Amino acid sequence: MSAKLFKGAEYLITAADKNDIFTPEDFSDEQRQIGDTTEQFVLNEVIPHREAIEHHDLPLTVELMKKCGELGLLMIDAPEEYGGLELDKATSMLAAEKLSQAGSFSVTYSAHTGIGTLPLVYYGTKEQKERYLHKIISGEWIAAYCLTEPGSGSDALGAAATATLSADGKYYILNGTKQFITNGGIANIYTIFAKIDKQHFTGFLVERTTEGLSVGPEENKMGVRGSSTTQIILEDAKVPVENLLGEIGKGHKIAFNVLNVGRFKLGAGATGAAKTALTIGIRYANERKAFGVTIGTFGAIQEKIADLSAAVFASESVVYRLAGLIDHRLATLPKGTADYYETYQQGIEEYSVECAIVKVLCSEMLADVADGVVQIHGGYGFIQEYAAEGYYRDERINRIWEGTNEINRLLIPGIILRRALKGEIPLQKEAMKAFESLMSPSFEELDDSIPFAAEKALIASLKQAFLVLAGSAVQKFMDKIKDEQEILIAVADLAINIFAIESIVLRAEKILPKLSEGKKASVNAAVKVFTFNSSEKSASAARRAAYFIAEGDTLTMLLAGIRRFTKYDATGLLTAKRQLAAASLEADRYIF
Numbered sequence: 001m002s003a004k005l006f007k008g009a010e011y012l013i014t015a016a017d018k019n020d021i022f023t024p025e026d027f028s029d030e031q032r033q034i035g036d037t038t039e040q041f042v043l044n045e046v047i048p049h050r051e052a053i054e055h056h057d058l059p060l061t062v063e064l065m066k067k068c069g070e071l072g073l074l075m076i077d078a079p080e081e082y083g084g085l086e087l088d089k090a091t092s093m094l095a096a097e098k099l100s101q102a103g104s105f106s107v108t109y110s111a112h113t114g115i116g117t118l119p120l121v122y123y124g125t126k127e128q129k130e131r132y133l134h135k136i137i138s139g140e141w142i143a144a145y146c147l148t149e150p151g152s153g154s155d156a157l158g159a160a161a162t163a164t165l166s167a168d169g170k171y172y173i174l175n176g177t178k179q180f181i182t183n184g185g186i187a188n189i190y191t192i193f194a195k196i197d198k199q200h201f202t203g204f205l206v207e208r209t210t211e212g213l214s215v216g217p218e219e220n221k222m223g224v225r226g227s228s229t230t231q232i233i234l235e236d237a238k239v240p241v242e243n244l245l246g247e248i249g250k251g252h253k254i255a256f257n258v259l260n261v262g263r264f265k266l267g268a269g270a271t272g273a274a275k276t277a278l279t280i281g282i283r284y285a286n287e288r289k290a291f292g293v294t295i296g297t298f299g300a301i302q303e304k305i306a307d308l309s310a311a312v313f314a315s316e317s318v319v320y321r322l323a324g325l326i327d328h329r330l331a332t333l334p335k336g337t338a339d340y341y342e343t344y345q346q347g348i349e350e351y352s353v354e355c356a357i358v359k360v361l362c363s364e365m366l367a368d369v370a371d372g373v374v375q376i377h378g379g380y381g382f383i384q385e386y387a388a389e390g391y392y393r394d395e396r397i398n399r400i401w402e403g404t405n406e407i408n409r410l411l412i413p414g415i416i417l418r419r420a421l422k423g424e425i426p427l428q429k430e431a432m433k434a435f436e437s438l439m440s441p442s443f444e445e446l447d448d449s450i451p452f453a454a455e456k457a458l459i460a461s462l463k464q465a466f467l468v469l470a471g472s473a474v475q476k477f478m479d480k481i482k483d484e485q486e487i488l489i490a491v492a493d494l495a496i497n498i499f500a501i502e503s504i505v506l507r508a509e510k511i512l513p514k515l516s517e518g519k520k521a522s523v524n525a526a527v528k529v530f531t532f533n534s535s536e537k538s539a540s541a542a543r544r545a546a547y548f549i550a551e552g553d554t555l556t557m558l559l560a561g562i563r564r565f566t567k568y569d570a571t572g573l574l575t576a577k578r579q580l581a582a583a584s585l586e587a588d589r590y591i592f
């Protein structure tokens with residue numbers, strides 16, 4: 001059965017089948033090989049220098065980037081015609097996941113291969129690519145992306161940097177300051193956004209040696225300390241007109257579309273980091289003794305291991321499901337056409353809702369894992385000598401950059417509602433149907449012959465809850481809904497949890513027949529644990545939304561509907577948690 005080509009956010013109104021999703025178990029030998037090469041590079045070349053990197057040995061970081069280039073790890077997303085490998089997003093995410101074990105170095109790598117390189121790949125002219133791309137994908141040059149300013153971060157279009165055409169028409173003269181630029185101190189080329197004539201937001205490719213460009217001092221950061229973060233200062237910087245990127249006044253397209261991939265890569269990196277951090281936690285639980293036994297024998301510790309393992313497995317399911325969605329769409333594009341890269345980035349933009357979901361879900365999952373692993377370590381988790389402390393500091397930035405999690409949450413319903421208004425998603429029609437089922441519920445017995453019947457029933461009813469609440473909010477506030485952030489965030493939480501539960505359930509259903517009995521039990525346990533935890537979060541988000549939107553009889557009706565829509569029979573939950581923890585402790589690592 002071939003996979004259905006899902007549109008962005010369509011999962012909210014259409015049930016997906018297990019064969020519609022890509023999972024890590026579907027990797028080809030070639031994809032696995034790239035994953036292995038990346039992992040070997042990290043273990044052999046980066047980890048031994050971790051201390052030096054964390055203490056800001058930037059020349060070493062630059063050397064290691066060159067080695068990455070020699071191994072082909074910087075050319076995964078670059079077009080073949082310019083010497084790149086042009087591999088699928090699943091491979092690109094696998095490399096990002098494996099690199100995440102490299103701590104701060106992975107920040108350098110991700111910023112370079114993602115937001116640093118992709119503006120040129122997607123929007124550069126042939127001449128620009130010929131001039132710069134080879135240097136970037138070989139590691140000879142390092143790339144950075146400069147959007148944020150001291151006075152504008154989330155409000156990126158409020159940038160104050162300006163670009164003015166010189167009298168001879170040969171240069172744009174750039175002025176302004178860019179803030180918190182990853183790779184700022186080591187980059188050779190910067191994608192810089194500035195407003196031409198103070199109004200047309202536009203991208204520029206700016207070489208480091210450009211007259212008038214200077215680099216500020218390195219920031220002293222809470223985490224990812226080994227990465228370079230500086231201001232980029234532009235004082236009458238002379239940028240040749242041929243270095244304008246894309247079209248005048250269309251810089252927002254570059255800035256935001258590239259962030260979609262950045263968010264996606266962040267999710268893959270967070271998943272990789274969580275696997276390693278959790279393994280460290282599990283090993284400690286097997287070693288540390290208290291009250292005469294190892295702490296892993298305590299239910300309190302086991303429950304953490306179970307909850308966190310299930311959450312990591314779910315995040316991984318979500319990341320690669322999205323990789324499959326994007327790869328499937330990109331594979332339908334005719335190659336070699338003049339507008340190939342425009343349609344390519346549109347293909348990615350189609351899944352901007354899912355990219356935001358991945359960013360929020362995976363960054364918050366990693367936060368829970370890092371926190372849980374510190375807690376498992378007790379006092380030692382607070383001491384720098386132990387790796388848990390570093391994971392705890394390093395994860396924090398993920399909820400801030402690539403759009404804060406607030407901004408990403410607001411984007412999710414924002415994009416969905418915009419597409420519904422344009423008629424791209426039949427949200428109104430589906431919301432009407434959901435209202436009908438709210439008013440006249442039908443009680444269907446679960447069909448136990450269907451795999452994961454209880455979970456699938458929950459997913460279907462959570463989608464109803466989403467439609468009812470989003471529909472009620474739009475009905476009440478009309479176009480003013482964009483100002484009701486608390487409601488939008490609650491609705492976004494529902495959308496995130498639905499995608500996550502559906503992804504883990506479909507993955508489990510797809511892979512179970514090929515697993516050993518022991519592994520089957522662990523996967524079934526992870527599904528139960530994660531579905532229960534997410535159903536609780538969904539119920540809380542839905543109730544919040546209902547209280548925010550309605551009052552009186554309408555509120556009573558909504559709350560009654562939510563009780564029904566979020567019902568999940570998690571019989572056997574304790575056994576599932578203990579099974580998952582026991583398997584993890586037995587394996588002495590994160591097991592999936």
Ligand SMILES: Cc1cc2nc3c(=O)[nH]c(=O)nc-3n(C[C@H](O)[C@H](O)[C@H](O)COP(=O)(O)OP(=O)(O)OC[C@H]3O[C@@H](n4cnc5c(N)ncnc54)[C@H](O)[C@@H]3O)c2cc1C
Pocket residue numbers: 111145146147148152153154155179180181182183221229397400401402403404405406407485
């Ligand atoms: C280590 C590091 C590396 C970075 N690397 C780069 C880089 O390479 N390139 C680059 O361009 N930028 C980079 N950034 C910048 C980063 O993307 C921004 O810090 C981030 O987008 C938030 O912007 P801000 O710091 O100005 O916070 P603000 O935008 O001032 O936000 C402050 C708070 O207000 C909330 N908020 C803001 N607006 C809204 C709204 N409309 N609705 C609801 N809540 C809102 C935010 O969620 C946040 O909680 C980096 C930052 C750091 C710390």
